[in-house]
Amino acid sequence: MDTVTRRVGRKRGVGHNGNMIHQLPSTQDAWITSFDGTLRSLCTHATAAPPVWVEDVSRVQHATDAPFDAQETRLSATERAESGALMRINHVGEVCAQALYNAQALGARIWCRNEQLARHFEAAGREEGLHLAWTKQRLNDLGDRPSVLNPFWYAGAFAIGLLASRLGEATSLGFVVETERQVEAHLAGHLDRLPVNDTASRAVVAQMKADEARHANDAQKAGAAELPRAVKLVMKAAAKVMTTVAHKI
Numbered sequence: 202m203d204t205v206t207r208r209v210g211r212k213r214g215v216g217h218n219g220n221m222i223h224q225l226p227s228t229q230d231a232w233i234t235s236f237d238g239t240l241r242s243l244c245t246h247a248t249a250a251p252p253v254w255v256e257d258v259s260r261v262q263h264a265t266d267a268p269f270d271a272q273e274t275r276l277s278a279t280e281r282a283e284s285g286a287l288m289r290i291n292h293v294g295e296v297c298a299q300a301l302y303n304a305q306a307l308g309a310r311i312w313c314r315n316e317q318l319a320r321h322f323e324a325a326g327r328e329e330g331l332h333l334a335w336t337k338q339r340l341n342d343l344g345d346r347p348s349v350l351n352p353f354w355y356a357g358a359f360a361i362g363l364l365a366s367r368l369g370e371a372t373s374l375g376f377v378v379e380t381e382r383q384v385e386a387h388l389a390g391h392l393d394r395l396p397v398n399d400t401a402s403r404a405v406v407a408q409m410k411a412d413e414a415r416h417a418n419d420a421q422k423a424g425a426a427e428l429p430r431a432v433k434l435v436m437k438a439a440a441k442v443m444t445t446v447a448h449k450i
């Protein structure tokens with residue numbers, strides 16, 4: 202069995218095979234951790250975390266060779282509006298990613314009793330937190346705004362994440378694989394649609410796309426189950442509703 206899916210219930214220390222094991226928090230502590238994650242996700246402002254943003258913008262720059270200064274001056278009003286709409290969709294996607302990983306980490310603790318799996322989800326969630334900051338920063342720079350429905354998107358995704366984790370570890374990981382692959386394909390579509398001159402947004406989307414592919418691969422390696430085709434189609438339909446609405450509001 203993969204190390205991530207190994208159940209652990211002992212105090213922090215080294216297991217029989219040399220892997221680090223961690224003490225499971227109480228159910229109450231797991232809920233408090235999750236609630237803290239929810240507040241951070243919904244109240245995060247890109248400007249509140251400049252070191253992370255500055256540090257990781259340089260990572261994005263390095264990945265794409267795209268300069269980040271004076272991007273907006275090269276965009277027409279129409280291009281800026283379209284970039285803003287697409288980045289609003291991506292910001293909503295990252296709000297949902299926060300909710301999903303937060304809920305799945307909670308589910309891993311209270312139902313699967315698997316602290317390592319919870320930490321796997323939290324590690325991916327932290328990278329999604331960077332995506333959240335990047336997309337919010339692009340919205341700011343483009344003079345646009347996040348979706349007013351973000352609390353609604355978060356609540357819906359959180360409920361779906363809880364449901365996925367209630368169905369077991371393999372299904373929960375399978376849900377991550379399918380979600381991340383759909384997001385990766387969606388981001389590839391945005392690279393076709395974003396204005397050529399908006400190199401800053403394109404750099405962010407390209408880096409996010411690479412990260413989402415890695416998240417899918419990591420979940421696959423951790424023991425994900427293949428989801429039924431009908432479930433994948435429902436997920437695609439739900440994502441279509443979200444992207445269509447978020448393009449406008």
Ligand SMILES: [Fe+2]
Nearest residue numbers: 298329332409
């Ligand atoms: Fe992401």
Ligand SMILES: [Fe+2]
Nearest residue numbers: 381412413416
């Ligand atoms: Fe991801």
